[in-house]
Amino acid sequence: MINELTNAVVEALPQVQGYVYPNEANVHPVWSVLIVIYPYITGLVAGAFIMASLVRVFNVKALAPVYRLSMLTALAFLLCATLPLLCHLGHPERNYEVMMTPHMTSPMAIFGFVYAWYLMAVLLLELWFDFRQDFVKWSKTTPGFQGLIYRVLTLGVTDVSEKSVRLDMKMEWILSIIGIPSAFLLHGYVGFIFGSIKANPWWGNVLMPIMFILSAIVSGIALCVFNYIVLIWIRRKTVDMRCLDAMAMFLFYALLVDAVIEGLDVFHRGFAAEEGFSVLQTMIREKLFYTLNIGQVGIGTLLPLLMLGSLQVLRQRVPEAIRRTMIFFSGAMILFGVLMMRWNVVMGGQFFSKSFRGVMSYKTEFAGQEGWLLAAVIMCLPPIILTVLVKLFLSESKELQPCEHLLEKSSKA
């Protein structure tokens, strides 16, 4: 009875306009909110890491205070990056097959290896080299369970002689250099998952991996700005304006490049106007009007560009408090805008039929395997993990600026 009733309700809904293949006339999209947050989280990881690399590889001294925070941010988000994928699978219990018997031509199969490489070989190692001498120090001064954690994390390497520390720093530098292409690979690959689908004109596009990388850098820096200001606010400390201004500058330029490349993509599509272009126009004008034109372009790109751009020109004349607020809100808006961008890519590609003759509407469920609730829970996990990490490794007594050796190194250089 209930089944019949829901069927009747579903049939009454204007789900489909025009003609769509019968297999596409489904109530739920094949890839839903979980697949929207998957590239979002992965992008934040890659972006936060690249932001940290600015300090390590490009020697941007002003950003040193947020180096560790951005590295820990990357770790917290990376730990949750595969969760949405896993929850989305029809058979999550078979997930290990992706790693055990990968199909080498599949973009999704190789992602597992890129992910493992990035987590194990790049991020964890670099963090360990960076924190090792602090672990040694803290393990001696901290009593109880927390002290034990630090002691375990030293992995038994307690040598803090100058020679040993120098080796740590050298290793960190090497890992950062390996890390930058790895971060590009990590998120470029996510872009390729969509860009490789030639059947779908909304996705199949060589610019897709590049757009994903650029938007990832933008969202990563924005997240670091956001986290930094929130952390300072919680701890009632004063913001290092030199650092914040530098972040705002990098954020502005990254956003500018990202906006130009995404604009180029739209221009190219319009100019080439290939098969299925008319249905793509419908997407921009109707189906994705709010999330694309207002969310992604307006709130996520133009407004922050305007705010950050004016700060670049008038930096000295704007009082610190206003500057701080403007940068904070730009960061928040960019974070929202990039989430919208992921939505537009993932859902946009499923709102029209591959027959190019019709469009679909979906009901995204609230509870259930692919629902909003699960997506929200997964999105809440990285901040919780980050809080624990910050408590453990960036606690107030240890100062937010523990990269003394880093500063020393740069001053020597």
Add this chain to the structure above:
Amino acid sequence: MKNQINRRSSLLRMGATMAGLLTLTVARTAKSAVQNLFVSTTAPKGYDPTKHKWLMCIDDNKCIGCGLCAEACKKENGVPEGPYFRTWIERYIIAKPKRGSGETRGEVIVDSPNGGIPKGGVSAFPEPTLTKDEVEHAFFVPKLCNLCENPPCVQVCPVGATFKAPDGAVLIDPKYCIGCAFCVQACPYGARFLNPVTKTAEKCTLCYHRITRNLKPACVEICPAEARIFGDLNNLKAEDPIQKFYEKNRVQVLKPHLGTEPRVLYAALDKEVR
């Protein structure tokens, strides 16, 4: 000095673990390559896929849109009710252009209610809104998996659960499929769906359990108009329907620009069909 060695050995141990995991992966991949030779299909034991090359042809002039093929397919393969089809029938109604509009064709109306499966002996297709005089062309098109030579669905499967058999059929191993739906997205023809019961991807298999036992696919068997022609290119008999179809028609495939090289060949296809 002792600590130096300590660090090195710690790192070495971590490296060794990584290497071990990688070796495991390589070993499993090799094993799966061997397994692929003995992959589980619905074929009987003595069936040798290398001795056949299956082909499906559609003579679109003949299809009357009765939808029996789509119905037979659902029954034969236990496809769930709802928007899940291994094969379906599309109806195209192309209106005459308005006089003086300068267009070659009028509006194109396409539909496929419930995949064209008749309900209670009554045709699934409703009466067209256009009158007979307003219609330039009206025809039906049976659709199914296009049996691509270069199948995008096989290319993207992360675990290799879907594969192209040597006899030309593109199959899915339901015991291996992880249900990621990447293949559903990659298929340009909308021929794949996620089975809501098994949670794995599904599509037309040419009724593999039948053709490997010298039977025709259910849709071919039931078609009253002989619009679907099925055969084995490696074992053509004299007067084979496939041979006759070839001699009589020029053929076309769907979405040829995507380079998928389908092995489902259509005769008398219209440009509006995608």
